[in-house]
Amino acid sequence: MTSARNYYVVLFHSVTHAIKAEKVLKEAGVAAKAIPVPRHISSDCGVCLRCVGSQKEKIEQTLFEKVDFSRIAHL
Amino acid sequence: MDIIYFDNAATSWPKPDATLEAMNRYNEITGGSPGRSAHRLSIEAARIIFDTRESLVELFGITDSLRIVFTKNATEALNIAIFGLLKKGDHVITSGMEHNSVMRPLRAMEAGGIELSVIPCSERGEMDPQDIPPYIKKNTRAIFLTHASNVTGTIMPVAEVGKIAREKGIIFCVDAAQTAGAIPIDVEEMNIDLLAFTGHKSLLGPQGTGGLYIRKGLEKNIAPLCMGGTGSRSEWEEQPAFMPDKYESGTLNAIGIAGLGAGVRYILKEGIGEIRKKETALAGTFIDGIAAIDGIKLYGLDNAPGRTAVVSFNINGISPSEAALAFDEKFNIMERPGLHCAPLAHRTIGTFPGGTNRFSFGYFNRPDQIKTALEAIERIVTGL
Known part of the structure; x- marks a missing residue:
């Protein structure tokens, strides 16, 4: 299912960071879904945000200086 | 006969319907462990906790909701600030009106090698901020000050003390147990570095909630009181150093x-100015009323605006x-009779040691209850 689309995950230091980012992105009209950090990706915390590839740059711009994130990884 | 509840400085009661509804909703619908498990109920629980952080920062003029650490009450928040920050050889300034939530940890630290100066206050519980500078020394690390006395309600000159502390590079910690939700607080305007608050008094939340605001960067100098699972960095056996996880080990009281x-959202909706106006009017009516009864000794200021x-x-x-x-x-x-956990203030x-009777009014009290109370006092005085 996921292989059909080009997904990225945004990783955060803490759940609070992830939930803050979810809210900031929602207010900016950027779609991102909170999901458990996939097992094969080194985890900073248990929750990350998943987005489609076309949104990656928009997400980086929107979170810049608003919410610290660790990194964005290809899923 | 209805109960007249004048013990809001201990715990506010009743709570707004919205408080109880939010707790029922959490219990019935959300339930999950906040953020730990990442299923939808767990994430929803994390969102609810995050929304509370956002509401608190709006109330206190804080810019970043990650600066709020949840604790079980103001006492725990003050213990984090005192035990986490101070080191042997530090000098600390506090006032003669503090609650034991400040005095007991400070006295314990004093026995462990910090130096403590207690600024004397007037018989009405007032502190003159200009009394502080002569006490400041090279090793003065922090000032711990109550925002308002839990015994007399006297409001302390927090903004003036904050200005002095900032100019001298001293960390300023405010105990807002009696004021958060009752009188306006702005951590930026008041130069507050650490703000300890409780949830179950004027913030109109349940018992077992509270928190500590930590100014950006200050967490580097404050050790956590408690360590453990945070839901983050699970591969590490060391405590995370970032906010708020550094101080939020174990499942929160979601x-x-x-x-x-x-x-807090109820307070934001009603307006803290409105709440203050109503509570001040109730206290004013009561103060004027007992002034007219022979055989009553009032403590603190003889007017309502200078007090909670x-x-x-x-x-x-x-x-x-x-x-x-x-x-x-x-x-x-x-x-509430007695010493109110504040022997120094008494x-x-x-x-000291006899204590006082303490009536503490809340947003849900009514003028007719004040009238009934004044009649009751007259009857007690006259022995009827």
């Missing part, structure tokens, strides 16, 4: 924090505990 968030809605008094020839029993049994009035105002 149901309580859900209620606290609703309480807390009024301490004594009745000639009747101990506070006797009076409290009469208020409860004969008049259905719930008040020494300052001259009521």
Whole structure:
């Protein structure tokens, strides 16, 4: 299912960071879904945000200086 | 006969319906462990906790909601600030009106090698900020000050002290147990570095909730009191160094924090100015009323605007505990007698060790209840 689309995950230091980012992105009209950090990706915390590839740059711009994130990884 | 609840400085009661509804909703619908498990109920629980952080930062003029650490009450928040920050050889300044939530940890640290200066206050509980500079020394690390006394309600000159502390590069920690939700607080305007608050008083949340605001960067100098699971960095066996996880080990009181968030949003909706106006009017009516009764000694300021809605008094020839029993049994009035966990404040105002009767009014009290209470006091005084 996921292989059909080009997904990225945004990783955060803490759940609070992830939930803050979810809210900031929602207010900016950027779609991102909170999901458990996939097992094969080194985890900073248990929750990350998943987005489609076309949104990656928009997400980086929107979170810049608003919410610290660790990194964005290809899923 | 309805209960008249005048013990809001201990715990506010009743709570707004919204507080109880938020807790019921959490219990019935959300339930999950906040953020730990990443299923939808767990994430929803994390969102509810985050929304409470956002509401609190709006109330206190804080720019970043990650600066709020949840604790079980103001006492735990103050313990983090005191034990986490201070080191042997540090000098600390505090006031003669502090609660034991500040004094006991400070006295313990004093025994462990910090130096403590207690600034004397007036008999009415007032502190002159200009008394502080002569006490400042090279090793003065922090000032711990209550925002308002829990005994007399006297509001302390927090903004003035904050200005002095900032100019001298001293960390300023405010105990807002009596004021958060009752009078306006702005951590930026008041130069507050650490703000300890409780959820179950004027923030209109349940017991078991509270928190500590930590100014950006200060967490580097404050060790956590408690370490453990945070839901983050699970591969590490060391405590994370970032906010808020550094200080939030173990599952939070999510149901309580859900209620606290609703309480804070209720305050934001009503307006803290409106709340202050109503509570000041109630306290003013009461102060004027007891001034007209012979045999009553009022403590603290003789006007309401300089205090929170807390009024301490004594009745000639009747101990506070006797009076409290009469208020409860004969008049259905719930008040608090005694020392109110603040022996130092009672020494300052001259009521140690006997204590006082303390009536503390809240947003849900009514003028007719004040009238009933004044009649009750007259009857107790005249022995009827």
